[in-house]
Amino acid sequence: MIPAMFSAALAAQLLAPSTASLPALRTSQPAQSQGTAAAPPPQAAQLDFEVYRTFVEPLFTVKRNGNARCIDCHAPGAGTLRLQVLPEGRYTWTEAESRKNFEAVARFVVPGTPRASRLLRHPLARTAGGDAFHGGGKHWASQDDPEWQTIAAWVSGAKPKLYTRTAPRIVQTNSAGDTTDVIDPATNTVVGRIQDIVIPHGVTGAPDGSHIYITNEHLSTVDVVNPITLRVDHRIPLTGRPNNLTITPDGKKVYAGIAQSPGALNVIDTATMTNVKTIPVNGSVHNVYVTPDGKFTVSGSVATGVISVVDTTTDDVVWTLKMSSGIRPMTFETNADGSTKRIFVQLSDYHGVAVVDWATRKEVTRWEHAVVPGAELHSDGLQAAPAHGLGIPDGKHLWSTSKVNGYAYVYNLSDLKEAGRVFVGQHPEWFTFTPDGKTAYIAAAGDNSVTVVDVATVKVTAHIPVGQVPKRNGTVMVLVP
Numbered sequence: 001m002i003p004a005m006f007s008a009a010l011a012a013q014l015l016a017p018s019t020a021s022l023p024a025l026r027t028s029q030p031a032q033s034q035g036t037a038a039a040p041p042p043q044a045a046q047l048d049f050e051v052y053r054t055f056v057e058p059l060f061t062v063k064r065n066g067n068a069r070c071i072d073c074h075a076p077g078a079g080t081l082r083l084q085v086l087p088e089g090r091y092t093w094t095e096a097e098s099r100k101n102f103e104a105v106a107r108f109v110v111p112g113t114p115r116a117s118r119l120l121r122h123p124l125a126r127t128a129g130g131d132a133f134h135g136g137g138k139h140w141a142s143q144d145d146p147e148w149q150t151i152a153a154w155v156s157g158a159k160p161k162l163y164t165r166t167a168p169r170i171v172q173t174n175s176a177g178d179t180t181d182v183i184d185p186a187t188n189t190v191v192g193r194i195q196d197i198v199i200p201h202g203v204t205g206a207p208d209g210s211h212i213y214i215t216n217e218h219l220s221t222v223d224v225v226n227p228i229t230l231r232v233d234h235r236i237p238l239t240g241r242p243n244n245l246t247i248t249p250d251g252k253k254v255y256a257g258i259a260q261s262p263g264a265l266n267v268i269d270t271a272t273m274t275n276v277k278t279i280p281v282n283g284s285v286h287n288v289y290v291t292p293d294g295k296f297t298v299s300g301s302v303a304t305g306v307i308s309v310v311d312t313t314t315d316d317v318v319w320t321l322k323m324s325s326g327i328r329p330m331t332f333e334t335n336a337d338g339s340t341k342r343i344f345v346q347l348s349d350y351h352g353v354a355v356v357d358w359a360t361r362k363e364v365t366r367w368e369h370a371v372v373p374g375a376e377l378h379s380d381g382l383q384a385a386p387a388h389g390l391g392i393p394d395g396k397h398l399w400s401t402s403k404v405n406g407y408a409y410v411y412n413l414s415d416l417k418e419a420g421r422v423f424v425g426q427h428p429e430w431f432t433f434t435p436d437g438k439t440a441y442i443a444a445a446g447d448n449s450v451t452v453v454d455v456a457t458v459k460v461t462a463h464i465p466v467g468q469v470p471k472r473n474g475t476v477m478v479l480v481p
């Protein structure tokens, strides 16, 4: 379930029968004037444009399951509510266009009285207090729907800023699907599903919980998802088909790895939600990470086997390292002061882990995963990546997955000796940990599920069914009521 947006008190108030003296519905009818010189409706003066633009307007472009989008009908001209047409390739309106939309929408609003506003009554189920008929169908089953409540708050003159708390979510993209599953680690259940991204790839989140960022391989965009509605609010065009993405610890920049040849990093400025810079790197990019201290962005190329290190203040490449084969997942060990000590790297056609010393910029050692007696072995569909998932949960151990035998291996960082292993499912891929480092979530791509492992005991505690071929995942903070 998507969390409800407002307090029970406000919900009760909205539902209370105190609106017996509703103004006649006709008071919210438009003046019918479609001329360019139409004066703004009087309602507009009583409504907040910024709140409208930030919270309400994005709801007109989102895709709800089984429904056409509001914009699909109300931009071409259904009814009398006219939204501005979005040109091909644009997913959001300019401010001038938003102002026109604002005035058009205000005509169907009775400021201060959500339940009298046609904007809220028309797409609302009749059983929940909606109008008997809407040519565009019913989009909200109840007044508890967070989208309905968002619009109601705007109509009431409230600012929807009741989200002050954040909670972690495990976001699992499904690489062969059109869904992304959102898991609450407190209950190990799927609590939401993002349904408007075909072939989602990487995922990261704003540290303040305000946005989830997902690379979209189908449209070659970074999609910005509202964590409350789980809808795509913005799509930011990239210079080519992306793979993974990462964010700086201050949340100001997102780096998207461009997998399409010749490869590059695109830099997204999250204040303006625009693609502000393309950094050329050596080879198409698969994975990209910001180091834990936030000072460097490190990308790896499968095609050329080159690691490129970018300074996050200048966004220029400062050093590179060519390895023996393609660069797959990486993870970073830190020194006591938080600076980077070693990079652990998985490589194409290598069933193990290589170690790069950060200070000397050289590979210092590598080792193969041990053979597991009696394990069922897979060689089909490995995509030249027998080991494809790396992470450090606690500053003491390194975890690495094997697609060959379905195991996760645990090594001591102190001596790089194996400290444990556990079977986690078919074709395990990327994994992520809860913020406290106590629980691992491993995408079992061949099982269409996420395997939950207790880090301390290296034991499987749950399997969570998700969508088709889950691969990349991430732990993000999201705003909750």
Ligand code: HEC
Binding pocket: 060, 067, 068, 069, 070, 071, 072, 073, 074, 078, 079, 080, 081, 082, 108, 118, 119, 120, 122, 123, 133, 134, 135, 136, 137, 139
């Ligand atoms: C399939 C096309 C379609 C979709 C999708 C659609 N509408 Fe409509 N809408 C109509 C038509 C047709 C009318 C006019 C007939 C009527 O009143 O039902 C209308 C009427 C309305 C009205 C009354 C004012 C008017 O234009 O006559 C409002 C308000 C409205 N829609 C809001 C919305 C909102 C908000 C959404 C998205 C949540 C939405 N609509 C989605 C087709 C659509």
